Amino acid sequence: MTKSLSGARHALAFAVLLICSALGSTSRALPADSSSPPDVTRLSPRLLRLAEAGTQQAVPVVVMTAAPAGDSEVTEAQSIGAMVGRRFGKLSGYVATVPAGALRRLAHARGVIGIAYDGEVRGSNDLNYGTVGADRAARETFNGVPGLDGSGVTVAVVDSGVAPHPDLAGRLLAAVDFASHEKGFVDPYGHGTHVAGIIAGDGTASGDSGSFRKFNGIAPGARIVSVRVLDELGGGKVSDVLAGIDWVLAHKDAYAIRIMNLSLGHPVEEPCAGDPLCRAVEAAWSAGILVVAAAGNAGAEGYGTIHSPGNDPAILTVGASNNYLSATRFDDILTSYTSRGPTPLDHVVKPDLVAPGNRTISLRVVGSTLDEAYPSLRVKEGAFRQDPTAAGDDSLYFQMSGSSMAAGVVSGMAALMMQADPSLSPDTLKARLMKSAEKRLVYDAFSEGAGFADLLSALQESAIATLPALSPRAECADSGMVLQDTGSLWGSADDWSLSSIFGVDPLRGTGGVWADAALWSDVVSGAAPSGVSGHSIVWGGGMKSSGSASGTSFVGSTSIVWGGGHNSSGSTTGTSTVGADSIVWGGGLKSSGAAPGSSTVGADSIVWGGGLKPAMDTSISGDNIPQRP
Numbered sequence: 001m002t003k004s005l006s007g008a009r010h011a012l013a014f015a016v017l018l019i020c021s022a023l024g025s026t027s028r029a030l031p032a033d034s035s036s037p038p039d040v041t042r043l044s045p046r047l048l049r050l051a052e053a054g055t056q057q058a059v060p061v062v063v064m065t066a067a068p069a070g071d072s073e074v075t076e077a078q079s080i081g082a083m084v085g086r087r088f089g090k091l092s093g094y095v096a097t098v099p100a101g102a103l104r105r106l107a108h109a110r111g112v113i114g115i116a117y118d119g120e121v122r123g124s125n126d127l128n129y130g131t132v133g134a135d136r137a138a139r140e141t142f143n144g145v146p147g148l149d150g151s152g153v154t155v156a157v158v159d160s161g162v163a164p165h166p167d168l169a170g171r172l173l174a175a176v177d178f179a180s181h182e183k184g185f186v187d188p189y190g191h192g193t194h195v196a197g198i199i200a201g202d203g204t205a206s207g208d209s210g211s212f213r214k215f216n217g218i219a220p221g222a223r224i225v226s227v228r229v230l231d232e233l234g235g236g237k238v239s240d241v242l243a244g245i246d247w248v249l250a251h252k253d254a255y256a257i258r259i260m261n262l263s264l265g266h267p268v269e270e271p272c273a274g275d276p277l278c279r280a281v282e283a284a285w286s287a288g289i290l291v292v293a294a295a296g297n298a299g300a301e302g303y304g305t306i307h308s309p310g311n312d313p314a315i316l317t318v319g320a321s322n323n324y325l326s327a328t329r330f331d332d333i334l335t336s337y338t339s340r341g342p343t344p345l346d347h348v349v350k351p352d353l354v355a356p357g358n359r360t361i362s363l364r365v366v367g368s369t370l371d372e373a374y375p376s377l378r379v380k381e382g383a384f385r386q387d388p389t390a391a392g393d394d395s396l397y398f399q400m401s402g403s404s405m406a407a408g409v410v411s412g413m414a415a416l417m418m419q420a421d422p423s424l425s426p427d428t429l430k431a432r433l434m435k436s437a438e439k440r441l442v443y444d445a446f447s448e449g450a451g452f453a454d455l456l457s458a459l460q461e462s463a464i465a466t467l468p469a470l471s472p473r474a475e476c477a478d479s480g481m482v483l484q485d486t487g488s489l490w491g492s493a494d495d496w497s498l499s500s501i502f503g504v505d506p507l508r509g510t511g512g513v514w515a516d517a518a519l520w521s522d523v524v525s526g527a528a529p530s531g532v533s534g535h536s537i538v539w540g541g542g543m544k545s546s547g548s549a550s551g552t553s554f555v556g557s558t559s560i561v562w563g564g565g566h567n568s569s570g571s572t573t574g575t576s577t578v579g580a581d582s583i584v585w586g587g588g589l590k591s592s593g594a595a596p597g598s599s600t601v602g603a604d605s606i607v608w609g610g611g612l613k614p615a616m617d618t619s620i621s622g623d624n625i626p627q628r629p
Helices: 045-053 071-080 100-107 134-139 191-200 238-251 276-286 369-373 403-420 426-436 455-460 486-490 498-502 511-515
Strands: 058-065 083-087 093-099 112-117 120-122 154-159 172-177 223-228 235-237 257-262 290-294 316-322 353-356 360-363 378-380 394-400 474-477 480-483 561-563
Touching: 045 058, 045 100, 045 112, 058 100, 058 238, 058 276, 071 083, 071 093, 071 100, 083 238, 093 100, 093 238, 100 112, 120 238, 134 403, 134 455, 154 191, 154 238, 154 403, 172 238, 191 223, 191 360, 191 394, 191 403, 223 238, 235 238, 238 257, 238 276, 257 276, 257 403, 276 290, 290 403, 290 426, 316 403, 316 426, 353 403, 360 403, 369 394, 403 426, 403 455, 426 455, 426 498, 486 498
Parallel strands: 154 223, 154 257, 172 223, 257 290, 290 316, 316 353
Antiparallel strands: 058 093, 058 112, 083 093, 120 235, 360 394, 378 394, 474 480
16 A cells, blocks of 8 residues: 555644744645646656746656556557656556657656656765664564574665675675666675665674774674665666666565665655655555665755655655764764755655764775775774784775765664564554654754664564554644644554654744745745756755755755855855864766865765864764774
């Protein structure tokens, strides 16, 4: 059953009597009325603008159909002028290139329910082992299962691929590639392997007798399936990701895939109901696969910066925290860059929770794009091994930051929970992780979600979600701003009350959210500015620009340096000033419009180093707590 937000809106009296009444309930973005012409309801806003132009420009699209497209549907599309490419099996639809002037006719074709632009997506531990409680889970018994390590659970990593590494030896089950024609376990970019190590690395390369630190993943016994959808520069098309998810659905039983990690995404351009990525992750969720997605790294621009598919209310969306080199959570804070809710257009409360993702040490792919571009992020042997003769040598570990890394942490946590109780549904897993998360009074629900991930508390939860654990929606009501009631949404007011999920005051300090009318409009500012192609929409691109929504004012493709959450002098030129929480955003190493003087890196690899290292950033520091062997 496909999940949506179409149910009754149950609102609790957590009202914010601010500017909501001025905005009015009519400011909420809702799907187009069913009485509208099909070309309006079935074409995304970007495609509708192209269709109105009526040119012969070739437009790459994803066509969503009510059922798997057959030969007759393809023939009809071809007669309209479409060049049909890949057809999906488990997902209903196909990929095509169609003249802009023919988009309206294609929207009317038999079986078509929606058409979206086939844009680009990018990727949004002694590995935080102690912070989330994985060290204790490995020592103690939960639900009668001693020593949890994720054994028996398979995680599909939909990313830039997973390369062989000693820390994953014997647990790489299968590899499929939709980004190129390469075979086997490869990761030319270096992002997917890093994420896989956070999930399931066992520390082999740092755990010999001469080591004093061991870089463990959260679930070092879990198995990995590599689904490559991003190329060697960290980019990929929406249709590549759809093909990857389609493959996971077709092979989930063969490899016992229970979790799918998506540390990638793109800015939101249409309501979730019309977004093919959202439809795909909901199909996976309905098939019994827990989908974990990164929230994105555009939080420096403020609220309303969650990326797709993390905007989907059904799945589990993760933001990034910083644990400041401590194995306890009391000193943890949010990173300045982690994306914040509510989601554009649908106004869903996201992220669902946050987890350590800052300056994370995980697996290095020697010679990969990231490895060659940022040699200063290679972890030295001296960081974990007592060997003076090799202390300055590069090890097989690498340091990166971002919500991508945080998503990997939560995927690993979920693997441990599934090992303890294989009967858990994705909805119950999500609900338990959210309820057990540690709430902070200094953050609101659009920043921390339900709180900071706490594995030990999650393992001790026993309640069952009897209804889909949809993330609640924020709405304007006559009485003020309200959130949907999770108790009603999830099936039990006693087990899943709004206060138990988000704390007693989830809307604390959010007056600025309601004051921002742009968040509550039906238009995503900057979603498709003039002069910016779909290939420019990448991680780091916000949903709003400070100026007009055209040309160079669009914050997205060009590299921008944020220091401590602030735009460097309001300019994209020069990047020598780096604060304590500084990150280097980039539109990928292939960005032709990179800002002068900036260091760029694709995906959501936030760069600590490369000549811009803060004083506390040493080769072994980061959001990682060493686990002694």
